[in-house]
Amino acid sequence: MNEASGRRAPADPSAVRPPMRDALVAAAFRLFTERGYEETTVDDIVALAGVGRRSFFRYFPSKEDVVFPDHERCLADMRAFLAEPDDGAADPVPRVCDAARLVLRMYAENPDFSVQRYRLTRKVPGLRAYELSVVRRYERALAGHLRDRWADRPGGTLRAEVTAAAVVAAHNNGLRSWLRSDGGVDAEAAVDQALGYVQDTFGETPGEATAPTAAVVAGRTAQDVVVVVSRRGAPMWRVVQEIESAFGRD
Amino acid sequence: MNEASGRRAPADPSAVRPPMRDALVAAAFRLFTERGYEETTVDDIVALAGVGRRSFFRYFPSKEDVVFPDHERCLADMRAFLAEPDDGAADPVPRVCDAARLVLRMYAENPDFSVQRYRLTRKVPGLRAYELSVVRRYERALAGHLRDRWADRPGGTLRAEVTAAAVVAAHNNGLRSWLRSDGGVDAEAAVDQALGYVQDTFGETPGEATAPTAAVVAGRTAQDVVVVVSRRGAPMWRVVQEIESAFGRD
Numbered sequence: 001m002n003e004a005s006g007r008r009a010p011a012d013p014s015a016v017r018p019p020m021r022d023a024l025v026a027a028a029f030r031l032f033t034e035r036g037y038e039e040t041t042v043d044d045i046v047a048l049a050g051v052g053r054r055s056f057f058r059y060f061p062s063k064e065d066v067v068f069p070d071h072e073r074c075l076a077d078m079r080a081f082l083a084e085p086d087d088g089a090a091d092p093v094p095r096v097c098d099a100a101r102l103v104l105r106m107y108a109e110n111p112d113f114s115v116q117r118y119r120l121t122r123k124v125p126g127l128r129a130y131e132l133s134v135v136r137r138y139e140r141a142l143a144g145h146l147r148d149r150w151a152d153r154p155g156g157t158l159r160a161e162v163t164a165a166a167v168v169a170a171h172n173n174g175l176r177s178w179l180r181s182d183g184g185v186d187a188e189a190a191v192d193q194a195l196g197y198v199q200d201t202f203g204e205t206p207g208e209a210t211a212p213t214a215a216v217v218a219g220r221t222a223q224d225v226v227v228v229v230s231r232r233g234a235p236m237w238r239v240v241q242e243i244e245s246a247f248g249r250d
Numbered sequence: 251m252n253e254a255s256g257r258r259a260p261a262d263p264s265a266v267r268p269p270m271r272d273a274l275v276a277a278a279f280r281l282f283t284e285r286g287y288e289e290t291t292v293d294d295i296v297a298l299a300g301v302g303r304r305s306f307f308r309y310f311p312s313k314e315d316v317v318f319p320d321h322e323r324c325l326a327d328m329r330a331f332l333a334e335p336d337d338g339a340a341d342p343v344p345r346v347c348d349a350a351r352l353v354l355r356m357y358a359e360n361p362d363f364s365v366q367r368y369r370l371t372r373k374v375p376g377l378r379a380y381e382l383s384v385v386r387r388y389e390r391a392l393a394g395h396l397r398d399r400w401a402d403r404p405g406g407t408l409r410a411e412v413t414a415a416a417v418v419a420a421h422n423n424g425l426r427s428w429l430r431s432d433g434g435v436d437a438e439a440a441v442d443q444a445l446g447y448v449q450d451t452f453g454e455t456p457g458e459a460t461a462p463t464a465a466v467v468a469g470r471t472a473q474d475v476v477v478v479v480s481r482r483g484a485p486m487w488r489v490v491q492e493i494e495s496a497f498g499r500d
Contacts, residue, residue, distance in 0.1 A: 155447065158444050158447055169416075198412060
C-alpha cells in the first residue's frame with residue numbers, strides 16, 4: 001500500500017476571532033448542554049452572554065449557525081488553498097486530500113467543543129440537516145477543483161464527483177472515529193489512513209511515485225486478485241518481474 | 251472498461267397509491283410552479299385538491315414531504331432488496347449498484363414530475379437540505395449492507411462508507427445529467443455508465459467475471475498508466491498477452 005502524500009495544508013493563519021463571538025458560542029453551548037437545543041432561545045443565549053440580540057445576529061444568521069461557528073472560515077480557507085498554484089502536480093488527488101485535512105484541523109483546534117457538538121448534533125435532526133448541507137459544500141469545493149483539473153478528460157466530471165465524495169466519506173470516517181472515542185484515538189492518524197485508502201484508489205501517484213515502471217497494489221482487492229498499475233511505456237520484462245514477484249513465483 | 255453487472259433490481263411491485271395522495275401531489279406542484287414554493291400554503295393545496303387539511307397530514311408530515319412523495323417507499327424497497335439472500339455472491343458491489351438503480355427507476359417512473367421537481371429543488375434551499383437528508387439515508391442503507399458483508403476485513407467499515415458514497419455520487423451524476431437534459435439523455439445508460447465506473451474502481455468482479463485470467467482496465471487512469479486486474483493463479487503468458495495488447499504491442 002502506498003503512503004499518503006507527505007504534503008500538508010499550510011499552517012492556519014491564526015484567524016483573529018472577536019471575544020464577543022466566542023462568548024456567544026460558549027453561552028450557547030452551555031445552555032444547549034444544560035437545557036437542550038430546542039429548549040434554548042436566542043434570548044437565553046444573549047442574556048447569559050450579557051449582550052443584545054443584535055450582537056448575536058451580527059455574528060450568526062440563526063441559532064443553528066452558532067453550533068457550527070467555524071465552517072464558513074474553513075470553507076473559505078479550503079477554497080483559497082485549492083486556488084493556490086500547484087506547481088504543475090500531475091495528480092490533483094493529494095491536494096484535495098490535503099484540503100479535506102483543513103476540516104480535521106478545524107475540529108482538532110478545539111477538541112472538547114468538537115466532541116460536545118458531535119453529541120449534540122446526533123440528538124437534533126435539524127442540526128444533522130445543517131451539517132449535511134455544510135458537508136455538501138465542502139464536497140462541491142473539492143469536486144470543482146478536480147473537475148477543472150480533469151476538464152479535458154473523458155468522464156472527468158464523473159470522476160471528479162465520485163472522487164470528491166470518496167474523499168469526504170473517508171475524511172468523515174476518520175473524523176467520526178476520533179469524535180466517537182471522545183478524542184481517544186489519534187485524529188490525524190485516523191484521517192491519514194482513511195485518505196490514504198482514497199489516494200490509493202483514485203490517485204495517480206501510486207504508479208508514478210512509488211515505482212518507475214510498475215507497482216503491484218495489494219490490500220484493496222480479494223486475496224486471489226492482483227492489481228498491477230503500470231506506466232504505458234514500461235519495458236515488458238520489468239512488468240513481468242513485478243507481476244511474478246506479486247504472484248510469489250520469483 | 252468492464253461492463254457493469256448485467257443484473258437488475260427486481261420489477262417494481264406496482265405499489266398501489268391512493269388517488270387522494272396523487273391528487274394532493276398534483277395540486278401542490280401546480281401551485282408551487284405557478285406561485286412559488288414559499289408562497290404556497292398547505293391550505294392552498296388542500297383547497298385546490300378539494301380535501302381537508304387532515305387528509306393532507308394523513309399522507310405527508312409536512313409541506314416538504316409532498317415534494318418527495320416516493321422516497322420513503324423507495325428507501326423501504328432498497329432495504330428489502332438488500333436484505334434478500336444474495337446466493338453467496340463474492341462481491342457485494344454489484345448488488346449495491348443495483349439497489350441504487352431503484353432510485354433511478356423511481357425518478358424515471360414519472361419523468362415530467364421529476365424534471366419539474368429538480369427545477370423547484372434548485373430554487374428552494376430548504377428543499378435542497380431535505381433532499382440531502384434523503385440522499386444520506388440511501389447512502390447509509392448501502393453502507394450498512396457493505397459493512398455487514400465486509401465486517402471481517404481490516405478496514406471494512408472505511409471501505410464500505412467510501413464505496414457507498416462513491417455509488418451515490420455516481421448515481422446522482424447520471425441522474426442529474428438526465429434531469430438537466432429535461433429527459434433528453436438516456437437515464438438508464440447515464441446511470442449504468444456512472445455505476446460501471448464505480449464497479450470497476452471498487453468491485454471485485456472485473457477480474458473474476460469479465461475475463462478468466464486477466465482484464466486490462468482503462469479509462470479510469472491517466473493516459474500513460476495501465477491498470478491490470480488479474481487472478482493470482484492466472485498463467486503468466488496470458489497476463490503478458492493482455493498487457494501487450496493494452497500497450498498496443500501485439
